[in-house]
Amino acid sequence: MSFHDWLLLFLAASILTLFERVRKILLIGIPLTVGILAIFQQNYSIKVLGSFGVSLSFDGNSKIFLIGAFIGFSIVALHILKERVSFAFSFLFLTSFLTLGFLFISNDLFNIYVLMEVLSVEAGLLILENVDEKKLWASLKYLMIGNVGASLYLIGTLLYYTKNGTFEIIPNPHISKIIFSLMWSGILVRTGVFGFGMWLPQFHSNASDKLSALLSGVFVSGGIYVLARLQSLFPIQNWKTVAPFLALAASIFTLASKNPKRALAWSTMSHVTLMTGALTAAPLYSLSHTIAKTILFLHSGSMKKKTYNMGEFMLLLMATLSLIGMPFTIGNFSEKFLMKDLIQPLKWVAAFSVWISGGAILKYLKKPCIKKGLTHSIFLIPAFFYPNFSWLGLVGFLVAFIFSLLPVRKDTYTRLEKLEENTLLVGLGLVVITWLF
Amino acid sequence: MINFPLREGDKIAASIIVFLIGLVGLTIVKNIIMKIIALDIMNVGLVMLFVTASSPRGALPPIISEAAQPDRYADPVPQAVIITAIVIGFSILTLSTVLASMLAERKRKIDVDNMERMMQE
Numbered sequence: 001m002s003f004h005d006w007l008l009l010f011l012a013a014s015i016l017t018l019f020e021r022v023r024k025i026l027l028i029g030i031p032l033t034v035g036i037l038a039i040f041q042q043n044y045s046i047k048v049l050g051s052f053g054v055s056l057s058f059d060g061n062s063k064i065f066l067i068g069a070f071i072g073f074s075i076v077a078l079h080i081l082k083e084r085v086s087f088a089f090s091f092l093f094l095t096s097f098l099t100l101g102f103l104f105i106s107n108d109l110f111n112i113y114v115l116m117e118v119l120s121v122e123a124g125l126l127i128l129e130n131v132d133e134k135k136l137w138a139s140l141k142y143l144m145i146g147n148v149g150a151s152l153y154l155i156g157t158l159l160y161y162t163k164n165g166t167f168e169i170i171p172n173p174h175i176s177k178i179i180f181s182l183m184w185s186g187i188l189v190r191t192g193v194f195g196f197g198m199w200l201p202q203f204h205s206n207a208s209d210k211l212s213a214l215l216s217g218v219f220v221s222g223g224i225y226v227l228a229r230l231q232s233l234f235p236i237q238n239w240k241t242v243a244p245f246l247a248l249a250a251s252i253f254t255l256a257s258k259n260p261k262r263a264l265a266w267s268t269m270s271h272v273t274l275m276t277g278a279l280t281a282a283p284l285y286s287l288s289h290t291i292a293k294t295i296l297f298l299h300s301g302s303m304k305k306k307t308y309n310m311g312e313f314m315l316l317l318m319a320t321l322s323l324i325g326m327p328f329t330i331g332n333f334s335e336k337f338l339m340k341d342l343i344q345p346l347k348w349v350a351a352f353s354v355w356i357s358g359g360a361i362l363k364y365l366k367k368p369c370i371k372k373g374l375t376h377s378i379f380l381i382p383a384f385f386y387p388n389f390s391w392l393g394l395v396g397f398l399v400a401f402i403f404s405l406l407p408v409r410k411d412t413y414t415r416l417e418k419l420e421e422n423t424l425l426v427g428l429g430l431v432v433i434t435w436l437f
Numbered sequence: 438m439i440n441f442p443l444r445e446g447d448k449i450a451a452s453i454i455v456f457l458i459g460l461v462g463l464t465i466v467k468n469i470i471m472k473i474i475a476l477d478i479m480n481v482g483l484v485m486l487f488v489t490a491s492s493p494r495g496a497l498p499p500i501i502s503e504a505a506q507p508d509r510y511a512d513p514v515p516q517a518v519i520i521t522a523i524v525i526g527f528s529i530l531t532l533s534t535v536l537a538s539m540l541a542e543r544k545r546k547i548d549v550d551n552m553e554r555m556m557q558e
Contacts (some may be wrong), residue, residue, distance in 0.1 A: 052514050110518050110521075113522070114521055114525065117525040117529070118525070120529075121525075121528055121529060121532060124532055124536075125532070131539070133540060133543050133544055133552075133555060134555065134556060136536050136539055136540045136543075137540060137552040137555065137556065138556070139536055140469065140533055140536045140537060140540070143529055143532060143533050143536070144463065144472060144473075144476055144533060147476060147479075147480075147526070147529050148460065148463065148479070151456070151479060151480070151483050154483060154522060155456075155483065155486065158486065158487055158490055158515060161514070161515060162490055167518075202556060206556075
């Protein structure tokens with residue numbers, strides 16, 4: 001996938017989405033095309049403008065992030081298949097996917113800045129569908145705070161250029177503490193890390209379900225990609241010590257939230273913060289997080305009203321257990337990598353933050369689990385005999401289960417119904433992970 | 438060429454001060470329209486910083502000629518990239534103004550405390 005391929009996809013998405021008949025095909029087709037191309041693409045590195053350092057690079061990280069974006073956008077596209085899709089939404093949906101995809105192959109600091117800013121404008125416009133005052137304020141706040149983060153990052157980029165004569169991310173560049181501080185804090189603000197980007201819970205929880213799914217599931221991985229790309233430049237040992245504690249703080253906010261959407265947004269913040277502390281394992285964890293969060297946010301409306309059917313319930317349960325790190329889920333697989341990458345004495349802090357932020361969501365699925373759904377636990381039994389079983393997952397499940405017992409709520413859970421198409425995508429995610437690693 | 442009375446370090450300091458004025462304004466001002474103006478001031482400081490930092494050796498336009506001395510040229514790369522940043526800053530400013538005007542039309546009050554109270558409801 002060279003620069004010209006992206007340009008072609010941008011043109012196709014921009015022009016063809018004008019025609020209503022092909023709009024839904026594009027919503028699924030373009031992420032699918034990019035996903036398939038990403039799976040079979042060999043690693044490459046291109047310098048677009050020669051010595052100024054504008055360059056593209058496709059490597060293992062790019063592949064995982066692109067597959068994550070493909071899965072996240074496909075889940076949302078499949079979910080809205082029966083709805084009427086406006087031109088504005090489909091245009092922004094496709095361009096934001098391609099912008100994100102292009103970000104995942106960028107290897108220079110200025111390109112990263114431009115793409116992150118374009119992505120934020122697209123997100124700011126996407127939230128305006130069925131606009132109300134809360135969405136307007138959340139969007140405005142996001143744009144303003146995000147712009148501050150981007151400005152700090154840009155000053156850091158300028159200083160990097162004056163020291164190294166290029167914008168490219170090169171091995172062993174001249175980096176001073178001021179460059180590190182400006183760039184690192186700028187991206188932390190932009191990504192929505194606890195203590196830096198406090199716009200995240202309001203912005204993600206006030207958007208419509210489908211947009212929240214995109215923002216919390218896929219868009220946040222853009223920031224994680226940038227941090228993972230830049231980690232070789234910076235001395236981040238101290239940050240690795242701080243991140244698990246910040247993640248734990250965010251997870252306590254998850255527990256205190258009164259509605260599922262807000263809890264999910266805080267949970268996203270907790271997971272994103274944790275990922276910044278273990279950037280080598282972050283791409284894989286980001287992929288599992290994308291799948292789980294996209295599904296949970298898409299069904300957050302029915303979680304709030306307790307109108308989920310059996311199919312939805314199982315789907316939400318799987319996604320939540322994956323977040324907690326239950327064995328036999330993608331989350332467990334990626335969590336083990338994450339824990340290895342963390343500073344070892346702080347592993348427990350990180351594990352608690354994951355359990356609390358996941359368990360707080362499990363409580364919104366409580367009633368069917370206790371009253372009618374005790375039999376559902378039969379589905380979980382094979383997990384305990386899975387050869388890749390870890391004690392971490394078991395403890396995680398127990399802690400989460402205790403959290404789920406806390407308050408009692410009414411629900412309109414009715415009877416066993418067919419599983420939704422999204423369940424298949426969870427399976428697809430599992431297959432992709434197994435195939436890749 | 439116009440001889441600017443400030444030295445290189447002063448110009449950079451002036452850019453940083455303008456940037457900080459914008460940043461402080463964005464943080465402490467309660468009125469949303471004033472916040473957007475502060476955002477613009479911050480972006481102006483950023484552009485000034487880029488332009489200043491690109492000409493540490495001289496401010497001649499970077500057009501190659503045999504007579505000119507190469508070490509007196511301004512570096513064209515930061516100036517070229519800042520054009521993109523100006524466009525992005527302008528688009529964010531425009532979008533923010535639209536959102537603020539929509540909010541003002543609906544709520545009739547545009548201070549931050551009011552908005553945050555609304556979010557808690």
